Amino acid sequence: MKNKINIKVVNSINKFKAKDWDNCNKNGNVFLSYNFLKLLEDSNSIGGNTGWQPIYFCLKVDDKITAVVPSFIKYHSQGEFVFDHSWAQAYQSLGLNYYPKLLIASPFSPVTGKRILVTQNINALIKKKLFDFIKDFCKEKKISSIHINFFEEHELDFLKNEGFLIRYGEQFHFTNNNYNTFEDFLNKLSYKIRKSINKERQSIKHQGIEVEIIKNEKFNKNLCEIMYQFYISTIKKKWSYNYLSKDFFIKLPQYLKKESILILAKKNKNIIAGALNFISNDILYGRYWGCNSDIKNLHFEVCYYQAMEYAIKNKYIKVEAGAQGAHKIKRGYLPKITYSAHYIFNEKLKLAIKNFLEEERRIVLNDINHINDNYSPFKII
Numbered sequence: 001m002k003n004k005i006n007i008k009v010v011n012s013i014n015k016f017k018a019k020d021w022d023n024c025n026k027n028g029n030v031f032l033s034y035n036f037l038k039l040l041e042d043s044n045s046i047g048g049n050t051g052w053q054p055i056y057f058c059l060k061v062d063d064k065i066t067a068v069v070p071s072f073i074k075y076h077s078q079g080e081f082v083f084d085h086s087w088a089q090a091y092q093s094l095g096l097n098y099y100p101k102l103l104i105a106s107p108f109s110p111v112t113g114k115r116i117l118v119t120q121n122i123n124a125l126i127k128k129k130l131f132d133f134i135k136d137f138c139k140e141k142k143i144s145s146i147h148i149n150f151f152e153e154h155e156l157d158f159l160k161n162e163g164f165l166i167r168y169g170e171q172f173h174f175t176n177n178n179y180n181t182f183e184d185f186l187n188k189l190s191y192k193i194r195k196s197i198n199k200e201r202q203s204i205k206h207q208g209i210e211v212e213i214i215k216n217e218k219f220n221k222n223l224c225e226i227m228y229q230f231y232i233s234t235i236k237k238k239w240s241y242n243y244l245s246k247d248f249f250i251k252l253p254q255y256l257k258k259e260s261i262l263i264l265a266k267k268n269k270n271i272i273a274g275a276l277n278f279i280s281n282d283i284l285y286g287r288y289w290g291c292n293s294d295i296k297n298l299h300f301e302v303c304y305y306q307a308m309e310y311a312i313k314n315k316y317i318k319v320e321a322g323a324q325g326a327h328k329i330k331r332g333y334l335p336k337i338t339y340s341a342h343y344i345f346n347e348k349l350k351l352a353i354k355n356f357l358e359e360e361r362r363i364v365l366n367d368i369n370h371i372n373d374n375y376s377p378f379k380i381i
Contacts (some may be wrong), residue, residue, distance in 0.1 A: 003061050005126065007133045010056040012047075013037045020065045024117035030259045030280035031106035031113060032070050039255040043247035046107055050243075051075040055102070057137075059122075059130050067118045067130060071104045073143065079243045081110035081323045082149045082169065082340045090349060091144065098144050102134070105149035108243045110171070110323040111285055112338055115151045124158065131162050135343070146343040153339060164341035165350070167357050168364040172326070172333035174308050174319040182309045185332065193330055193377040200297040201305055207267070207295065211306050214262035223262055223274075224249045230274050230290020244288075252276075263306045265291070265298060275302045284311045286321040304331050330377050335368040 010016065013034065021034040030036055037054075039045075046052035053073040059066055077084050080103065091098035104115050116127065138146060148159065160166060179185045186194045204211075214223060228249035235242045252260055259280060265273040273291035277284055289303050303321060311319050321328060329335075342357075344350035 004063070005129060006060045006063075007130060008058050008060075009137065010058050011054060013041055013054065013056065016056070016058075016065075016068075021068060021117075023119050024065065024068045025114070026119075028114040028117055029111065029283070029285075030256070030278050031109040031111050031285075032115075032117060033259075035255045036106070037070060039248060039251055040107055042255075043245045043251055045243060045245050045248045046072065051078065052107055053100075057130065057134055059126070061122075061126070064119075066120070067116060067122055067126070069104055069116055069130065069134065070106070071102055071134075072107065073100045073141075074103045075099045078241055079108045080105065080147075080149060082147070082167065084147070084342075087349075087353060090352065091346075094349070096144070096346065096349075097142075100141070100143050102138055102143050102146045103149065104147065109287075110150060110338075111320060112150045112152060115148050115155070127158065128162070139345070143345075145345060148341040151339055151341060153337075155341075156339065159341040162343070164343045165354050165357055166361075167340045167342060168361040169338035169340065170335050170364050170368060171320065171323060171338050172328040173336050174304075174311070174321070174333045176308075176311050176316060176318055179312045182305075182312055185308065185312060188379060189332065189377050190379050197305070197331065200300055203297050204265075204295075204301045209272070209295070209298070209301075210266050211302065212264045212266060213306070213310060214264060215260070216257065219253050219257055219260055219262060221250055221253055223264070223271075224252050226271055227262060227274050227276050227288070227290070230292070231276075231288050232290070233292065234288070234290040249276075261310070263302050263310075265302050267293070273298055273302050275307070277307060279316070282315070282317045284316050284319045286319065300331060304328065304333070308332065326371075329371060329375055332377055334376065335371050337364070337368065 018034040025033055041047055041054065047054060051074060055071045055073055057069040057071060076099065077088060088098040106113065134146065156166065186197065228246050231244065232242055259278050261277040261279060263275045263277065264271050272293045275286060275289040277286050284307055286303055286307050289299065291298060307319050321333065342353065344353055
């Protein structure tokens with residue numbers, strides 16, 4: 001007997017049951033969990049006039065939710081960390097509209113993870129039906145293109161076969177190679193790098209700055225409000241955009257208490273800096289940082305060294321500290337490839353973008369090889 005397959009479009013995470021959604025995300029990370037997406041919606045960080053219109057594709061097999069694809073109709077390219085502004089300009093120069101476009105990703109999160117969330121290993125035929133539906137939806141809505149950011153490597157062949165162009169990116173991650181202590185990690189580094197890190201860390205201690213790790217019951221609304229102020233201060237310094245609302249931070253203890261960790265720096269018992277981190281699948285993700293004092297090396301201590309030390313202590317696999325940042329290399333973070341996929345409906349522009357991505361891929365791979373060959377902080381054995 002043939003299975004009955006039904007696909008529909010849902011415009012709010014609140015129309016799903018948490019259990020049904022998270023059954024599909026069992027092997028995924030926190031950034032596409034029901035609570036994370038619900039917090040984004042409920043705090044008005046997405047939806048409304050934000051330029052992020054939620055569209056969740058839901059596939060049922062015999063009336064059971066088997067797959068969901070969290071997507072967003074985008075009216076700009078902000079908050080994505082895969083930069084395509086030049087593509088938008090190319091469309092505009094030809095008198096075409098690049099926006100709206102469809103983005104399959106976790107908003108504001110340059111974090112690799114599953115993008116097709118499933119309850120089980122659905123076969124390629126069902127996945128193809130799902131993507132045929134998504135493509136037809138985009139054609140009907142006059143959406144220029146489909147973009148899948150930070151997907152996992154095992155989806156490469158499927159997406160290539162579906163006509164997506166693959167884009168390579170680069171991030172810097174700390175890998176915990178079964179270190180017992182932070183000192184074990186330091187002993188694997190070259191003398192010069194080890195000395196530099198020790199000097200940076202000592203400079204923080206000598207100024208009487210203490211660091212506290214906040215989690216579980218200590219993770220409360222008041223501290224999250226302070227973290228929001230740090231977030232805003234960083235946004236202003238970088239001339240950036242505050243994608244996340246104040247409500248997102250204040251409601252964190254209500255929605256994501258177990259997954260959240262605050263690393264706070266204090267001087268004379270006053271909080272002077274903080275970094276918001278999330279834990280998922282034995283990985284520590286550094287997300288937002290801010291401070292109210294301009295202290296040399298404080299950022300490195302709070303965002304990198306404390307996170308690495310905490311990961312080592314708790315036997316986490318690695319630390320991902322967000323996008324970009326070659327300054328992370330000499331602090332033990334090495335380059336890793338990230339992937340995004342792009343389905344361009346306009347054939348002329350698809351060819352131009354394809355040629356661009358081939359050259360960009362060569363540059364990214366050469367850069368990663370060059371860093372590993374010439375700038376690795378680890379001892380040569």
